Amino acid sequence: MTISLLLLVIFILVALGYTIGRTRAVKRFRSAERERRPHSLPRYYGYLVALYTLIPALVVIVLWGLLESSVLTSMVSRQLPEDIQSLPEGQLKLVINDIKNLAVGNISSSNSDPIRMEAADHFSGLLSKSRWAKGIIAIAAALLGMFFGLRSIAPETRARILVEKAIMIFLIACSSLAILTTVGIVFSVLFESLRFFGKVPFSEFAFGLHWSPQTAIRADQVGSSGSFGAVPIFAGTLLISVIAMLVAVPFGLMSAIYLAEYASPSMRSWAKPLLEILAGIPTVVYGFFAALTMAPMIRGIGESIGLTVASESALAAGLVMGIMIIPFVSSLSDDVITAVPQAMRDGSLGLGATKSETIKKVVIPAALPGIVGGVLLAVSRAIGETMIVVMAAGLAANLTINPLEAVTTVTVQIVTLLTGDQAFDSPKTLAAFALGLMLFVTTLILNIIALRTVRKYREQYE
């Protein structure tokens, strides 16, 4: 029984539960005496029965889904011959993976040994049995729930309150998903990072000046010395982010000032959305542009004045990234600038300040916390930006501050280390998670500081 069929059946049962519950409530309460008015409208009894039907079935399906894989795996591996069972854990995993793939038909069965074939047959048998069992138990649970739900239809049952409680629990669960996501992120990067730091000492990762994860793999030396020094990567990330901010902050801020203070309403109404288009363009498009147009252009210009420019220069990636961030800075600054009370401007203008003097000496200083918050958010964005640097920056981890050379960034390394097939617990793969952890922590700190500054700023003028 496939999952979609099962869900369809459950759905039909739920609909059925609602209809029966509702009609029963209508009938029962019509015959009841006047004094015992039912607590809720009939349709709430319908909803109640539907919930009674749905929840047990869902619980069964979810629990089954969580346990199925591990139970089946242990059942299959117990059937395997001794010599395979005694293999080290990593290799055993590979074997079992093979078996699973065989069973599902991902690998053609022609060139496999009979033991695996047999195990695969066993596995697929178990799998189909398990699916049938899951379906039957889930439907049984649904029917049982429906039965209890129907029995509970009585005037004194506070159906509406119960239904509303269930809905409320659903709402709370949904909003708590945000916390779950954060926890998920932390755990997924933290665990792998800890494994990485078990193989490569943290001090080497944080202070080492040489990054070359490839050699570690080839020589098959786990954590061979000097290969996982991440300083050049951090430096590269910083270099590109600085270039990006040097473009984004002045252009974004000046655009915001012009739009908020000088532009006529009609100009604002077309220029703002146009600027926001820049923010809506996917980063992969910027990456393509940076690699194909900007980089050769910068190289051409550089060479015409006698400079050597790498074809994947930090400058090209940084410039394009800066342009991408302009609308981000400008819309955040625009918000905070327009939040400065008009009274402040009037006060300054009333003393005979020109508009630009008012902006420079009163509006911007007043809006400064908000602007700084916005810029910090923009920095966090620059650090975490991936596609532009993957496509336009290099792979080589050079430790340099020359923007004309190629550098690499944290995100580029994560992508290169994790795309392509490799064993999941090699230090090379784990290094990506360690970099991910660094990235998450850095951006988290920046975001929290920035959001707090912006919020404080807003409260000041509310």
Add this chain to the structure above:
Amino acid sequence: MNDSSTEADTEKLVSMNIDQDIPHEQTVEEIVASLGDTVGQTRVDNPKMSCTDVNVFYADKQAIFGVDLDIADNEVISMIGPSGCGKSTLLRCLNRMNDTIPICKVTGDLTLDGENIYGKNTDPVLLRARVGMVFQKPNPFPKSIYENVAYGPRLHGLSRNKADLDDIVVTSLKKAGIYNEVKDRLDQPGTGLSGGQQQRLCIARTIACSPEVILMDEPCSALDPIATAKIEELIDELRENYSIAIVTHSMQQAARVSQRTAYFHLGKLVEVGGTDDIFTNPKHELTENYITGRFG
């Protein structure tokens, strides 16, 4: 006082203008026409500023209708009238603060020392340095007290050196009668002061530019009675050196501080004259209704 609506919010001002006290079949224009000519002496012998046939429009709505009025040297003139009668609008015309509202259009002659302030050669920056303004709500900059007062002189380059600037700041604070209260904390933010102190700081800030005229737009509407009394005292002292035009909602205040009073209704100057005359012997029916508290 309790009816201190936000007259700075000009758009609201326009709509209030339309909504207020109008029998539904009459338009504002018709009512204004029925009010007749201004009663009393609009002109003075020694005018510092003068308005002749001033009309103000917000987009296509007219807010001020043909106002003639002089402001004399060293006098306090108060402008009174119900909410939305255009008194704040007229005040903001006098130092061209209305320029900041794009839909606002001003016609007629407004002069300062005989020079047209809306003329091609007149510069709003210079004008505003000469005609200072104090606003309804105290609006100190989020800077230190010192910086607040020093802001104007710095802008216009009125001081030659630091000592000069210090001198201006201290004198202005003294003139605004707040120096003794703040002399120990000049480096603390102006926003930390009480409402009355903030307003006096704003007055000090205005004085620091050495203006010739000071416009005050309901300067006490956000303040408590004690703070109000202090400001009123201050206004009286300032009269020696400056011409002052004050918009107020409080007739008592007008009576206390001003020498002349102008009464506005629906954007029209209904009556103007010596404060004592207006309050004891109003000539126009509407003025009488207003000061006897029948509306407003």
Add this chain to the structure above:
Amino acid sequence: MNDQRNTTEIVQASIKRRYAKEKRFRLYGLIAIISSLAFLAMLITTITIRGLPAFTQNFIQLDITLDQKTLGLGDEPDISALRKANYNGTIKNSLLAEFPDVTKRKDKKLLYKLVSKGGQYDLQKKVMADPELIGESMTVWLPVGDDVHTYLKGDVDITLPEKKRRFKDIQVGWIDSLQENGQIAKRFNKTFFESGDSREPELAGIRGALFGSMLTLVVTLALSFPVAVAAALYLEEFAPKNRWTDLIEVNINNLAAVPSIVFGLLGLAVFINFFHLPRSAPLVGGLVLSLMTLPTIIISSRAALKSVPPSIRDAALGLGASNLQVVFHHVLPLAMPGILTGTIIGMAQALGETAPLLMIGMVAFIVDVPTAITDPATVLPVQIFQWADLPEKGFVEKTSAAIMVLLAFLIVMNALAVYLRKKFERKW
């Protein structure tokens, strides 16, 4: 202190300088806006110029004889034999017949390059549909090879020495003579929309990526919309002010600013390595993207809910509706346009997202068009990324064209959002 006369003089002395500064400042602002917009224009024009040729394809008209011997078929060929038949050979023969004076091996090789490798698949399709054609002669239009396409587009500089270019003089001669005979025609490039990925630029299409994007978006929408609305409702309407809701709020705001690639790491570690969901599948892509778009939709939904005035709630509560009834009967319907606008913007974001999908293996080379959410698939932005990396010149044009398609979708979605906002905008 200066007296009043002095003020006027001093101010007048510096006023010119101050106005010059004012002008300059204003100019800087204008320059900032204009240069940003100029960049936007430059980006869009370069991509359009590069991408437009990909929407057309050139075809060569050839007389083809489908003789059994060349095709390598027996008398009663079954389907698999028909599939494997040597259609390439027949095309080569007909090219040789068109230019009988070509004899050198090297030249022949060049000659064969005139027709795209996709030509044989076209023939194969025709024959498989109608096996009666075997043995017949017919006139067909076959797509030209990549180099010919580049030449016809005008991108080959024939003034360069022959050694320095891929497209040789002899080929130029052939094409020119074909053109004179009217045997070359330009048509709309259906292949680009009808086929999946390929290693040959002229055969590569975006159908697979489009379907992958669609499936991924469906999963994203199905997951993120209900959850986001529920979360927004709770936080805006019911949540008590306590530490837990504060924590939720901080989390949502922070998640909105977490780099997208981190969500990819989450997807890889949790959905693929822990829950063993299939790699490269739209299901996992949708899961990751919905986690990513949740904060966006929640934040805009909350703004929409907040803009519903409390008077509506009071009115309904006053009639004896329960809190939930108030929200579901009155507040939610009134906030719906705003919520939908936010959702569309979130979906547009998800449609353009690339980095997290690289992490969960949607970057594999996949030719087939996906039909289910567990099939291996790729999405449009990832396809763009993959093509952008390929060295063949033909792919530059394909990449640009794919970007144009992606941008078209994004523009439509954003326009829809703006339209919704304008149409249902309400002032309370």
